[in-house]
Amino acid sequence: MELKAVGTAGTLESSDVMITIEPTKSGGIDLSLESSVINQYGRQIKAQVLDSLKRLGVENAKVIVNDHGALDCTIKARVECAYYRGCQCDVDGTYPWGGVIR
Amino acid sequence: MSIPRPKPEKFRLRRTMMFMNAQKPGLIKDAYIYGADSIMLDLEDAVAENQKDSARFSLYHALKEIDYGDTEVIVRINGLDTPHWKEDIRVVVAGGADGIRIAKTESAQDVKTVDAAVTEAEKEFGVEVGRTLLMAAVESPKGVLNAYEICTASPRLFGVAISGGDYRKCMQVKVIPGGIEMLAARGHLLVAARAAGVQCFDTVFTNINDDEGFRAEVKQNVEMGFDGKSLVNPRQINIVHEMLAPTPKEIAEAEKIVRAYREHAAEGVGVFTIEGGKMIDIAFVPGAERVIKLAKASGIYEGDL
Numbered sequence: 001m002e003l004k005a006v007g008t009a010g011t012l013e014s015s016d017v018m019i020t021i022e023p024t025k026s027g028g029i030d031l032s033l034e035s036s037v038i039n040q041y042g043r044q045i046k047a048q049v050l051d052s053l054k055r056l057g058v059e060n061a062k063v064i065v066n067d068h069g070a071l072d073c074t075i076k077a078r079v080e081c082a083y084y085r086g087c088q089c090d091v092d093g094t095y096p097w098g099g100v101i102r
Numbered sequence: 103m104s105i106p107r108p109k110p111e112k113f114r115l116r117r118t119m120m121f122m123n124a125q126k127p128g129l130i131k132d133a134y135i136y137g138a139d140s141i142m143l144d145l146e147d148a149v150a151e152n153q154k155d156s157a158r159f160s161l162y163h164a165l166k167e168i169d170y171g172d173t174e175v176i177v178r179i180n181g182l183d184t185p186h187w188k189e190d191i192r193v194v195v196a197g198g199a200d201g202i203r204i205a206k207t208e209s210a211q212d213v214k215t216v217d218a219a220v221t222e223a224e225k226e227f228g229v230e231v232g233r234t235l236l237m238a239a240v241e242s243p244k245g246v247l248n249a250y251e252i253c254t255a256s257p258r259l260f261g262v263a264i265s266g267g268d269y270r271k272c273m274q275v276k277v278i279p280g281g282i283e284m285l286a287a288r289g290h291l292l293v294a295a296r297a298a299g300v301q302c303f304d305t306v307f308t309n310i311n312d313d314e315g316f317r318a319e320v321k322q323n324v325e326m327g328f329d330g331k332s333l334v335n336p337r338q339i340n341i342v343h344e345m346l347a348p349t350p351k352e353i354a355e356a357e358k359i360v361r362a363y364r365e366h367a368a369e370g371v372g373v374f375t376i377e378g379g380k381m382i383d384i385a386f387v388p389g390a391e392r393v394i395k396l397a398k399a400s401g402i403y404e405g406d407l
Contacts, residue, residue: 009156009159010156013126013127013128014128015127015128015131016126016127016128070127071127071131071167072167073127073131073160073163073164073166073167073168074127074131074160074163076159076163077127077156077159077160077162077163078156078159080159081155081156081159084155085155092185092186092188092189093188093189093192095158095189095192095193097162097192097193097196097197097227098196098227101159101162102166
């Protein structure tokens, strides 16, 4: 499965994070992060986003992360959702829960 | 990271079952601190149609990573008339929730359909078959009339809940103080649930600023024999717990019955009298044990049973 279009998930509410993933041809992951807790958790948020992208097999993409204090479990959920939305495939009935989604 | 939840207990105490939008991270991360017996993470009405996918990802990671402690975790899945329910079941089972609330249940077949999909998902994700419990929300006159067959449709099913919003719409009635408009549905569902040996839960009370009205409804629920109530606001939890708590007199009587029964049973005596001349046999014991359990859960039991 491959990213075909821009995928976005999440909101700008407190405890949430909004993630936008735009497919690119090359250049690896270009990640930009804005966060209300960037000084305390900036590196951890980036690492969490990169980790999820790697699991999902995304190698090249422009990724915008706008965080308002999301927990790790929310960051993962939003990255995965943005990715699946960008893939534009009907995966109902076959989401890999516990596989690449974990 | 992820600690699997213990095997769910089919007939646990469920005085308060609180709805929470599975899509809202701010809500689900501390859902358990309010002290409800069960939380119901909602994939159905609280989640907009274009966020159904997103809510499942949130739900999966919340189930895997948040420690809900002793709070039971139920997930309300989308109706069988939607394209969402099958994937909802997969994520609930994969995430290891304790149970599923089936929305808009109208027949035994609805329960069996969900049961079969849950079994399939348990096999797919390596979960013990039979682990995931079910409850059925009855929201229509047809569901009320079919209550007994719904209550007996699956060994996974621990109870039924009447859901007032849709039911009132079908009956062309509005919310009436005193609940005359819901009387037949509540009564019928209770009789069916007791006949089937499962639990029965009342509908939500949505006017969160009307404490007096809420208390009156809970009082009626207790008098009618409901096990608990679906809730929409954490403020309502303590009110229900307080109103369901047994009185000191009830606790004292329950203790007498349980103690006397144990003593007499050891001697091989089945019927006996307790102080005050009340005749007791085994039929009184489950009720008395339930009183003690309620007293313990309410934090007011000081005895040693």
